[in-house]
Amino acid sequence: MADQEFTYSDVSEHNTKKDLYIVVHDKVYNASSFVDEHPGGEEVLLDVGGQDSTEAFEDVGHSDEAREILDGLLVGKLKRQEGDPAPRTYSQPSSTATASDGASTGVGLYAIILLGAALAFGAYKYLQGQSQQEVAI
Numbered sequence: 001m002a003d004q005e006f007t008y009s010d011v012s013e014h015n016t017k018k019d020l021y022i023v024v025h026d027k028v029y030n031a032s033s034f035v036d037e038h039p040g041g042e043e044v045l046l047d048v049g050g051q052d053s054t055e056a057f058e059d060v061g062h063s064d065e066a067r068e069i070l071d072g073l074l075v076g077k078l079k080r081q082e083g084d085p086a087p088r089t090y091s092q093p094s095s096t097a098t099a100s101d102g103a104s105t106g107v108g109l110y111a112i113i114l115l116g117a118a119l120a121f122g123a124y125k126y127l128q129g130q131s132q133q134e135v136a137i
């Protein structure tokens with residue numbers, strides 16, 4: 001049964017609570033029996049019923065346990081046809097973002113060092129002033 005192939009339009013017909021198919025990573029799952037048990041609520045599952053929910057599923061960062069449950073719901077795989085929506089794959093945040101993060105951390109570090117130096121200088125001047133006062137007394 002899990003070898004069955006579904007087209008996108010086959011899947012889209014199963015979009016009700018009692019008959020709910022979802023697509024995750026080009027595999028088709030029958031989520032009907034799980035709708036009531038889903039810790040994330042039935043609403044989100046009904047929202048993606050009959051559709052590709054790869055992104056929604058991955059965005060949540062589901063646990064391995066969630067993936068095991070998903071495996072148990074497998075009914076087949078998606079057969080892509082021309083004109084179907086492009087596969088929704090989840091990509092990790094790009095390395096460009098990490099690089100720019102690094103750059104902004106660098107700038108922040110300079111600011112902290114400068115601030116620290118300014119504070120140290122201020123404290124030094126303050127103490128110097130105090131010790132001069134002591135001498136004056």
Ligand code: HEM
Pocket residue numbers: 022029031034038039040041044045048053056057060061062063064065066067069070073
């Ligand atoms: C049939 C597919 C799915 C299964 C088997 C599943 C399973 C689970 C499980 C077991 C949890 C508990 C936490 C964990 O173990 O990660 C969970 C939490 C959650 N799920 Fe799903 N899930 C599915 C699809 C989805 C989809 C498509 C969404 C869409 C946004 C979603 C949204 C959530 C949210 C928001 C939580 C967090 C609930 C909380 O911590 O309060 N899930 N899911």
